[in-house]
Amino acid sequence: MISRCAYVTSDPLYIKYHDTEWGVPVYDDRTFFEFLILEGAQAGLSFYTILKKRDHFRSAFDSFNPQKVAIYDEDRLAILMQDKGIIRNRLKLQSAINNAKAYLAIQATYGSFSSFIWGFVDGQPVINEWKTKEEVPVNTPLSDRMSKELKLKGFTFVGSTICYSFMQATGMIMDHTTDCFRYAELSAQHHKLAHDGR
Template sequence: MARCDWVNSDPLYINYHDHEWGVPEYDDQKLFELLLLEGAQAGLSWYTVLKKRDNYRRLFDHFDPKKIAAYDEEKVQSLLKDSGIIRNKLKVRAAITNAKRYFSIEEEYGNFSNYIWSFVDGKPIVNHWQAMNEVPVTTEISDRMSKSLKKKGFKFVGPTICYAFMQASGMVHDHLTTCICYKKDLV
């Protein structure tokens, strides 16, 4: 069975590719989780983050923005000592900053999903890439999302992170045309 070229043979990665990546997600907390995990991934492979995702969920209170926004220095130091996550102090502190900023978006747009999906008018952009070298790492939309998030005070939300987030959350459909998920996800 043909899959997108970036998938390795690990069942964890195959399952992620086949059942999560590119599937439209509208749940606020799950979108927030994806955004934080994409930020944690910056400079690393998604596979590295995926293997640590359960630890992130446990240590970051299942990505509850209210709980993360209340983290104090003691919690930060505890997180930085845990090898179950990527122990980068800038990324850990960015998660807390982003949780605090989350609520201003919720207040302005009604919920986080409304804001995020407004960049694509509420529906996925379907691409028809035949090879991985055709898939962009940024787009005009990911640039706009990045600028907007940064203006709202978010950290680790550059255009490349935003495009990866858009792919993961199903805002863009970037399964290759040769992938088993290409048509399945379009139904």
């Protein structure tokens, strides 16, 4: 029997996300933007709730195209507020539009969002060695620093806990517990990348 992180439910959707995405390093800017929107929408909710709505979010937000989201107006916001397939919280929806603009500004300044955000961990995933889910933190000094920096750059809904979850999801931090089958797989991949000098 395969051993997984204790938080995973029996839902095939959640299992697939855990087994194929969570903790895998992301370098694609559009994927980073997707997780920025999803993590912001998650605030106060479980990620499982967001995961079930992910496809609908993708449709509602133009496949997470930041150039398109950045120019959403009041009419588009009103349409989103009527969309039962997403989280209809006006502050979160406005934040997604605002964050698209801040995100584009970072791309313009740093060449890519990926190069900017990976700078917080010096370009290498942080590999933790937690034995139980209770040991896994919800925020750290690193996520505090990222939160502060993103807020200074105009982002909203980027508190320290959201930033930590964002780093876990995008593989900047690898928090699969050591008893999880993905821990050994991803650790080996990370060490190979470090050795090859990505």
